[in-house]
Amino acid sequence: MRMSRQQFEELALQAYAELPAPVLARLDNLDIIVEDAPGPEAEGADDDGGGLLGLYVGVPLVERYAADPLLPDCIYIYRRPILSVCDSYDAVVHEIRTTLRHEIGHYLGLSEQDLDRLGYG
Numbered sequence: 733m734r735m736s737r738q739q740f741e742e743l744a745l746q747a748y749a750e751l752p753a754p755v756l757a758r759l760d761n762l763d764i765i766v767e768d769a770p771g772p773e774a775e776g777a778d779d780d781g782g783g784l785l786g787l788y789v790g791v792p793l794v795e796r797y798a799a800d801p802l803l804p805d806c807i808y809i810y811r812r813p814i815l816s817v818c819d820s821y822d823a824v825v826h827e828i829r830t831t832l833r834h835e836i837g838h839y840l841g842l843s844e845q846d847l848d849r850l851g852y853g
Contacts, residue, residue: 733815733816733818733819733820733821733823733824734815735811735815735821735824737766737768737811740766740811740814740815740824740828741766743824743825743828744764744766744809744828744832746825747825747828747829747832747833748764748832750829751832751833751836755836755840758793758840759836759839761804761805762790762804762805762806762807762839763804763805763806763807764806764807764809764832765806765807765808765809766808766809766810766811767808767809767810767811768810768811768812769810769811769812769813770784770787770808770810770813773787773789773806773808774787774808783813783816783817784810784813785809785810785813785814785817785827785831786807786808786809786810786831786832786834786835787807787808787810787835788805788806788807788808788835788836788838788839789805789806789807789808790804790805790806790839791805792838792839792840792841793839793840793841794840794841795841805839807832807835807836807839808835809828809831809832809835814827814828814831830851830852833852834847834852834853837850837852
């Protein structure tokens with residue numbers, strides 16, 4: 733599937749805007765970054781061999797003990813890997829939405845099993 737970076741970024745913004753209000757209210761000091769492919773931030777990331785589509789880098793809310801961190805947590809959404817597993821515009825929209833919600837789940841402290849159960853595995 734082919735798609736411009738600008739169009740992909742617009743879909744990522746749309747997926748963010750469509751998050752439920754209670755979820756949006758919990759997001760603080762969090763950057764959403766679209767990259768073409770995994771970079772140094774993904775070194776050592778646990779990839780199940782299916783290709784890394786997104787990554788959360790930070791300290792989950794449930795593991796924070798002191799004041800808020802100075803630097804923002806980051807969610808990376810990887811454009812080329814997502815486009816490589818999608819065969820239509822609608823599939824790209826769905827995969828961006830699912831990947832974003834999966835990584836936000838990690839930010840909120842959800843495990844892979846929790847995310848699988850919710851349909852964002």
